[in-house]
Amino acid sequence: MTxxxxxxxxxxxxxxxxxxxxxxxPEPTVPEIAFAGRSNVGKSSLINALVNRNNLAxxxxxxxxxxxxxxxxxGDPAVFRIVDMPGYGYAKAPIKxxxxxxxxxxxxxxxxxxxxxxxxxxxxxxxxxxxDHDIMSMLDSAAISYRIVLTKTDKIKASDxxxxxxxxxxxxxxxxxxxxxxxxxxxxxxxxIEDLRAAVLEAVAS
Ligand SMILES: Nc1nc2c(ncn2[C@@H]2O[C@H](COP(=O)(O)OP(=O)(O)OP(=O)(O)O)[C@@H](O)[C@H]2O)c(=O)[nH]1
Ligand SMILES: [Mg+2]
Numbered sequence: 001m002t003x004x005x006x007x008x009x010x011x012x013x014x015x016x017x018x019x020x021x022x023x024x025x026p027e028p029t030v031p032e033i034a035f036a037g038r039s040n041v042g043k044s045s046l047i048n049a050l051v052n053r054n055n056l057a058x059x060x061x062x063x064x065x066x067x068x069x070x071x072x073x074x075g076d077p078a079v080f081r082i083v084d085m086p087g088y089g090y091a092k093a094p095i096k097x098x099x100x101x102x103x104x105x106x107x108x109x110x111x112x113x114x115x116x117x118x119x120x121x122x123x124x125x126x127x128x129x130x131x132d133h134d135i136m137s138m139l140d141s142a143a144i145s146y147r148i149v150l151t152k153t154d155k156i157k158a159s160d161x162x163x164x165x166x167x168x169x170x171x172x173x174x175x176x177x178x179x180x181x182x183x184x185x186x187x188x189x190x191x192x193i194e195d196l197r198a199a200v201l202e203a204v205a206s
Pocket of ligand 1: 039085
């Protein structure tokens with residue numbers, strides 16, 4: 001990890017705002033990178049690991065915890081923003097239907113000029129599911145660059161992980177907007193976090 005990487009992630013990082021609707025999005029003044037993925041895949045936990053804070057993004061055992069687009073400023077003044085997105089693929093959300101979520105996410109992803117890359121998180125125990133494939137296809141057709149990140153690797157055996165990595169690489173090669181590499185992470189054990197930081201900074205600079 002370079003000195004600049006260390007500096008930016010150990011410097012000021014703060015919650016900016018939640019946007020339940022598109023009209024509440026912050027002004028698009030700095031680059032953004034977004035974390036997307038099925039409910040409970042570990043988006044909020046991975047953001048916390050990335051910025052080395054315990055509870056900046058609110059993680060929870062209950063799927064559907066994050067229900068809005070949450071924006072975090074990295075740097076003061078902000079150099080870039082991290083966006084924690086509501087999870088997809090979960091039908092029992094108390095305040096929003098899956099369809100409403102889909103519209104929110106779809107509109108944000110398509111319309112956001114400062115959005116540099118989406119990090120699409122995949123639970124390493126499950127691999128790419130149909131709903132992930134749908135999201136990836138949506139990103140392909142919107143020409144939004146994204147990178148696949150395997151999560152919760154502390155929960156599976158090394159041999160199983162190797163098989164999931166191979167399978168995931170084969171699948172992502174068929175998607176035009178997918179970055180041709182994988183991030184392999186554990187928020188719990190802090191695995192792959194420094195590589196992920198480098199991937200985030202590379203995306204911000206792209
Ligand atoms: N063992 C293990 N558990 C994890 C890891 N990352 C997240 N979890 C757990 O998985 C659950 C869901 O994590 P969240 O970070 O809230 O998931 P999310 O994707 O933000 O979920 P939504 O906001 O509901 O879409 C929590 O109980 C976390 O503690 C990991 O790397 N390893
Ligand atoms: Mg969350």
